[in-house]
Amino acid sequence: MEHRRKEIVNEFRLASESWGFFQLLNHGIPATVMDEILKGVARFHEQDTDVKKQYYSREFTRKVKYNTSFDWFQTKSAKWKDTLSCSMLTPDLIDPPELPEVSRDIILEYTEHVRILGDTLIELLSEALGLGKDHLKGMDCTKYLSVLGHYYPACPQPKLTMGSYKHTDPNFFTLLLQDDIGGLQILYQNNWIDVKPIPGAIVVNIGDLLQLISNAKFKSAEHRVLANQVGPRLSVASFFGTTAMKSSKLYGPIKELISDEDENDLPLYRNVTVPEYMKHYYSKGNDGVHALSHYKF
Numbered sequence: 001m002e003h004r005r006k007e008i009v010n011e012f013r014l015a016s017e018s019w020g021f022f023q024l025l026n027h028g029i030p031a032t033v034m035d036e037i038l039k040g041v042a043r044f045h046e047q048d049t050d051v052k053k054q055y056y057s058r059e060f061t062r063k064v065k066y067n068t069s070f071d072w073f074q075t076k077s078a079k080w081k082d083t084l085s086c087s088m089l090t091p092d093l094i095d096p097p098e099l100p101e102v103s104r105d106i107i108l109e110y111t112e113h114v115r116i117l118g119d120t121l122i123e124l125l126s127e128a129l130g131l132g133k134d135h136l137k138g139m140d141c142t143k144y145l146s147v148l149g150h151y152y153p154a155c156p157q158p159k160l161t162m163g164s165y166k167h168t169d170p171n172f173f174t175l176l177l178q179d180d181i182g183g184l185q186i187l188y189q190n191n192w193i194d195v196k197p198i199p200g201a202i203v204v205n206i207g208d209l210l211q212l213i214s215n216a217k218f219k220s221a222e223h224r225v226l227a228n229q230v231g232p233r234l235s236v237a238s239f240f241g242t243t244a245m246k247s248s249k250l251y252g253p254i255k256e257l258i259s260d261e262d263e264n265d266l267p268l269y270r271n272v273t274v275p276e277y278m279k280h281y282y283s284k285g286n287d288g289v290h291a292l293s294h295y296k297f
């Protein structure tokens with residue numbers, strides 16, 4: 001068992017250092033729950049506009065909101081996607097009646113599984129950085145969680161738009177469940193590579209804050225989603241570390257991972273609070289520039 005753990009930690013280390021993306025098959029979330037949450041997302045989005053509009057908001061801190069293109073006022077082109085965003089842990093569990101009734105129970109059930117998986121994963125990622133297993137959890141990397149239900153409608157002219165433009169995720173890490181349609185791609189050595197849907201898999205996606213605190217040992221991969229003539233495409237992105245994080249704590253490269261003497265380990269980033277980073281990320285919008293570069297020395 002101990003030997004297997006070392007193997008897993010090593011696999012996660014390699015993937016997080018090179019790709020910033022990897023797929024998990026043995027993650028403990030039951031297939032039925034994954035199936036039901038995708039259906040729950042579709043149920044919400046396929047309601048009448050009149051019902052959905054009570055959730056419409058662009059307010060940064062609103063716990064439950066429904067919109068398209070968070071960067072609507074900064075971007076030149078909207079995304080071919082609608083999103084229901086739910087801040088589930090802030091760090092207290094959301095008050096269930098705040099969630100839309102058509103998918104309330106399954107959002108709560110899925111969140112519970114994702115929370116457990118995130119807590120296990122962060123220990124392994126902590127070890128993958130050569131730190132004690134509780135180090136990253138101790139930095140509140142899994143204390144805040146937002147669950148986003150994305151709905152990408154079928155697109156008659158997919159070459160003219162995008163489901164999601166090139167971006168990195170601003171948080172510590174994201175656990176992504178996608179349906180079988182495909183379209184997610186990551187940028188690897190300047191090539192767009194398909195993240196092919198694997199039935200039952202959860203995609204782990206390292207975010208900017210983990211790149212920052214790991215002093216770029218882990219990569220926050222740039223990714224995008226193509227629009228598709230087939231649809232709707234459904235996905236659920238669970239963001240650990242969110243806009244709801246109110247912490248005034250400063251985050252910067254972890255001191256065990258830097259050195260003022262070794263040229264290869266000099267600190268790469270300035271310290272920043274999570275709310276300040278989120279504000280920078282969201283006011284910039286997905287303009288194609290890596291949001292972390294703003295905090296580079």
Ligand SMILES: O=C(O)CCC(=O)C(=O)O
Pocket residue numbers: 148150164169176178184223225234235236237
């Ligand atoms: O829908 C997907 O596969 C990706 C979603 C995504 O990149 C995000 O929510 O940040």
Ligand SMILES: [Fe+2]
Pocket residue numbers: 167168169223
């Ligand atoms: Fe993303």
